[in-house]
Amino acid sequence: MQYELPLIEGRLIKRYKRFLADIRLADGSEITVHCPNTGSMKRCAEPDSRVWLSDSANPKRKYQFTWEWVEVDQKYKACVNTGxxxxxxxxxxxxxxxxxxxxxxxxxxxxxxxxxxxxxxxxxxxxxxxxxxxxxxxxxxxxxxxxxxxxxxxxxxxxxxxxxxxxxxxxxxxxxxxxxxxxxxxxxxxxxxxxxxxxxxxxxxxxxxxxxxxxxxxxxxxxxxxxxxxxxxxxxx
Structure with a gap:
């Protein structure tokens, strides 16, 4: 499975309301992204974790970016997009x-x-x-x-x-x-x-x-x- 566009790196600020997460990008800006995971995400949603986002390339979408990967324990990649x-x-x-x-x-x-x-x-x-x-x-x-x-x-x-x-x-x-x-x-x-x-x-x-x-x-x-x-x-x- 290959992503159509390169993934974008950031840092997790927080995940909330199950389907939303706030992310700080490398330039210091903050965005809200879609979190496609209905589980507890135990140990996969620690604040300041390194994360990777996919870009829908659709500015009309309410949340243009989707949370795909997270770095667990500062060494393991994990995919949190359950789709x-x-x-x-x-x-x-x-x-x-x-x-x-x-x-x-x-x-x-x-x-x-x-x-x-x-x-x-x-x-x-x-x-x-x-x-x-x-x-x-x-x-x-x-x-x-x-x-x-x-x-x-x-x-x-x-x-x-x-x-x-x-x-x-x-x-x-x-x-x-x-x-x-x-x-x-x-x-x-x-x-x-x-x-x-x-x-x-x-x-x-x-x-x-x-x-x-x-x-x-x-x-x-x-x-x-x-x-x-x-x-x-x-x-x-």
């Missing part, structure tokens, strides 16, 4: 670069399921003899301590719990069901459920895995112009 992991995973699926998904398939975005939607469905050619594969993507950016262990979620998530239940039902109906943790944080080398934040989610994750739902986690490579889904990392269930 980016889905794009990274979609690009990897289309490029056939995730080894766990092989064959002649078409990628369907946001397929409908009984009580809502999931992120992707892979529809296979008849010759493959496979039922559809359903994939739900979650972004992991919470590094509680500098030990490489990333936790999900960073706040109680009723929506995430519902996604686990949907995946389990689909698996029970004979489909392949996969939860894919996308990890756009340079300091995270493995992932586990944040049972200290949302014990109900952690318990549900363990239960659906025992019943056959698959869980994967993939790290992300940052460069000056964008990001790429990199390689698989362990998940501690």
């Amino acid at each position: 980016r992991p889905n794009r990274l995973v979609e690009e990897a699926l289309l490029a056939r670069s995730i080894p766990q998904f092989t064959g002649d398939y078409q990628v369907v975005r946001e397929p409908k399921v009984e009580d809502g939607r999931l992120d992707f469905r892979l529809d296979f050619a008849p010759a493959e003899g496979q039922t559809p594969t359903y994939i739900e993507v979650k972004s992991v950016t919470l590094l509680e301590q500098d030990n490489g262990l990333g936790c999900f979620p960073d706040a109680v998530t009723a929506r995430g719990l519902k996604h686990l239940q949907r995946l389990l039902v689909l698996h029970q109906e004979g489909h392949r069901a996969v939860l894919l943790f996308c990890v756009p944080h340079e300091g995270i080398q493995r992932v586990r459920a944040a049972d200290h934040i949302d014990p109900a989610y952690a318990k549900a994750l363990s239960e659906v895995v025992k019943q056959g739902v698959e869980v994967l986690a993939y790290s992300v490579k940052f460069d000056h112009a964008g990001m790429t889904l990199l390689n698989e990392i362990p998940v501690d269930i």
Whole structure:
């Protein structure tokens, strides 16, 4: 995933009202930007953190700039735009670069399921003899301590719990069901459920895995112009 324009650096003043952040740019000016993250952003929204913004190049937009990356602990880049992991995973699926998904398939975005939607469905050619594969993507950016262990979620998530239940039902109906943790944080080398934040989610994750739902986690490579889904990392269930 490459940004159309170079990212702009600044320093975080504060994040507020969930979707807004005030940023101080290199020239000393201050602007308000869109923050596309509904989570707590724990450890990713510390005042004076180095941040990177994307420019919509649309001066008519209420908030022309969007908060994309933050530097955590003054050494790790992390992507706080929760819309980016889905794009990274979609690009990897289309490029056939995730080894766990092989064959002649078409990628369907946001397929409908009984009580809502999931992120992707892979529809296979008849010759493959496979039922559809359903994939739900979650972004992991919470590094509680500098030990490489990333936790999900960073706040109680009723929506995430519902996604686990949907995946389990689909698996029970004979489909392949996969939860894919996308990890756009340079300091995270493995992932586990944040049972200290949302014990109900952690318990549900363990239960659906025992019943056959698959869980994967993939790290992300940052460069000056964008990001790429990199390689698989362990998940501690």
